[in-house]
Amino acid sequence: MTDCCGPGYASPAEAMKAPAEKLLYTIAIYTGTGIQKPDYLCTIDADPESETYSKVISRLEMPGIGDELHHMGWNACSSCFDDSSMARKYLIVPGVRSTNLHIVDCAADPRNPTLFKVISGKEIKSKTNLSAPHTVHCLGSEIIISMLGDANGNAPGGYLHLNKDFEIVGRWENSMGDIKFGYDFWYQPRHNVMVSSEWAAPNTFMPGFDLEEVGHLKYGREIHFWDFEKKEPKQTMYLGEDGLIPLEVRFHHNPDSSHGFVGAALSANIIHWWKDDAGEWQWEKIIDVENEPHPEWPIPVPGVISVILLSMDDRFLYFCNWLHGDIRQYDISDPHNPVLTGQVWMGGLLGRAPEVNGVQVTGGPQMIQLSLDGKRLYVTTSLFSTWDNQFYPEIRTNGGCMLMVNCDTEKGGMEIDPDFVVDFGKEPNGPSRCHETRYPGGDCTSDIWV
Amino acid sequence: MADTVTITLTNRDNATYQVSPRRPLLETLREQGVDLPWGCEYGGCITCAAKLTEGEVDQRAQVALNNRQINNGYVILCVARPEGDCTLEVGVESHDTLYRNPFLDPLADHELKADIATPKDAAR
Numbered sequence A: 001m002t003d004c005c006g007p008g009y010a011s012p013a014e015a016m017k018a019p020a021e022k023l024l025y026t027i028a029i030y031t032g033t034g035i036q037k038p039d040y041l042c043t044i045d046a047d048p049e050s051e052t053y054s055k056v057i058s059r060l061e062m063p064g065i066g067d068e069l070h071h072m073g074w075n076a077c078s079s080c081f082d083d084s085s086m087a088r089k090y091l092i093v094p095g096v097r098s099t100n101l102h103i104v105d106c107a108a109d110p111r112n113p114t115l116f117k118v119i120s121g122k123e124i125k126s127k128t129n130l131s132a133p134h135t136v137h138c139l140g141s142e143i144i145i146s147m148l149g150d151a152n153g154n155a156p157g158g159y160l161h162l163n164k165d166f167e168i169v170g171r172w173e174n175s176m177g178d179i180k181f182g183y184d185f186w187y188q189p190r191h192n193v194m195v196s197s198e199w200a201a202p203n204t205f206m207p208g209f210d211l212e213e214v215g216h217l218k219y220g221r222e223i224h225f226w227d228f229e230k231k232e233p234k235q236t237m238y239l240g241e242d243g244l245i246p247l248e249v250r251f252h253h254n255p256d257s258s259h260g261f262v263g264a265a266l267s268a269n270i271i272h273w274w275k276d277d278a279g280e281w282q283w284e285k286i287i288d289v290e291n292e293p294h295p296e297w298p299i300p301v302p303g304v305i306s307v308i309l310l311s312m313d314d315r316f317l318y319f320c321n322w323l324h325g326d327i328r329q330y331d332i333s334d335p336h337n338p339v340l341t342g343q344v345w346m347g348g349l350l351g352r353a354p355e356v357n358g359v360q361v362t363g364g365p366q367m368i369q370l371s372l373d374g375k376r377l378y379v380t381t382s383l384f385s386t387w388d389n390q391f392y393p394e395i396r397t398n399g400g401c402m403l404m405v406n407c408d409t410e411k412g413g414m415e416i417d418p419d420f421v422v423d424f425g426k427e428p429n430g431p432s433r434c435h436e437t438r439y440p441g442g443d444c445t446s447d448i449w450v
Numbered sequence B: 001m002a003d004t005v006t007i008t009l010t011n012r013d014n015a016t017y018q019v020s021p022r023r024p025l026l027e028t029l030r031e032q033g034v035d036l037p038w039g040c041e042y043g044g045c046i047t048c049a050a051k052l053t054e055g056e057v058d059q060r061a062q063v064a065l066n067n068r069q070i071n072n073g074y075v076i077l078c079v080a081r082p083e084g085d086c087t088l089e090v091g092v093e094s095h096d097t098l099y100r101n102p103f104l105d106p107l108a109d110h111e112l113k114a115d116i117a118t119p120k121d122a123a124r
């Protein structure tokens, strides 16, 4: 980073040269666990030279209980690199059940973040008729957040627009078109495009997963290509059975590229899209994870790809099969022809790796975050309180855990690091569950170049 | 309608509370110091579910429960109003049959949520 500039890095290549992360911010929840305590943001020491390496060094409790902290995002990223008035200083930490937005100051003392402001769910619902915040992206000096429901938890919700002082501007989008559901989104301004995906209405997914509701079209199976400047959807791709419950959306970090990917959680497929020579958007299925039979269950178990991410150089795609229990690394140098280069197991329902680094892994690999240099992948095991309770009921007593995977960025390959483990089963207030992770200097899912 | 009804919480040492039948149980019990889980407060997220073992509630506003959960006695406290004296088991301790693995234990058509369920005799 140079002194002249705003947050982030001039380019993905510059980001890869940044110093290694020394702190991690990770969400931990008590919602749905039976422990009547607020969810909290943990700060974890990731400096191997430090005495408290691989330990939680501070905990910031939210003001109320029942938020279900889930995803979070920075107030500013490399999209503000040219704006020296901006700084990556605040994490926006939404509660998906309460709709409260917690603005956390991570800059004053990075080892002890403090609560700066709360925008109450009540205010958001009354001003915008939106609820259930999910993905946070900053957009120059503005912030947009996908909201999965209206104030009563019905789909499709919309997008909440905040200014840089965290005031509600209103709805970001001019139209939701025919979009049925919301979830994740990513934009690529040089192509004037945003792509959004579909989970379900909050009233459908929050109480838990009824597989039968998929057939009743209560879950998503489409992705949407937006005219980013006009803030309205332009084209919908119907993915059908290949794209049941398309969740995490990732464009290449290279701002000139039109290639992007989405993980279809229930179909356990990776869908790739790109703009062809005629300027038309195309999509194809590039990876298909087979369902696995379970000896005692009538229905084979899908992988459930709950997350995907791309390395900063766009060479590797990582994803987790939360129910099977594996994390995979694919070389996507040719995005039409991915090559499997690494795979590790932790937890999962197939019983392949019940214990790792002396900790019983309850849940499966779920949220992942990759270091800017692409070498360290941090993994947590909880998905969503009610879904955890369905698939991994022992997580109530065992809590979640965080592990680190060392990634070979030359030949490809992955290995679980034997020295890093954070056992959230041993938290001072009782077993909690860990979810998304971010680093103070930005990471592989936070920064977009304009 | 009676001014108050009696709510007994079996897993809180059978403690009893007098509450108004006109307001949701989550509110009236919390006001009297009962520590209960909640999330959305509009009947959509299931966090506040409790098990009703005696009595009746009006929970028409809930949209979180499927018919199997309702048949198992679950009620959504943030919208449920008691229609008389009720006995409840509350908190996550009452959630033993609330969650199920859908690959192990599928729902029958009539057990889906009310808006998509097929009545039992029409199911096949």
Ligand code: FES
Pocket (backbone or CB within 6 Å): B037, B038, B039, B040, B041, B042, B043, B044, B045, B046, B047, B048, B049, B064, B076, B077, B078, B079
């Ligand atoms: S608090 Fe969400 S259903 Fe009652």
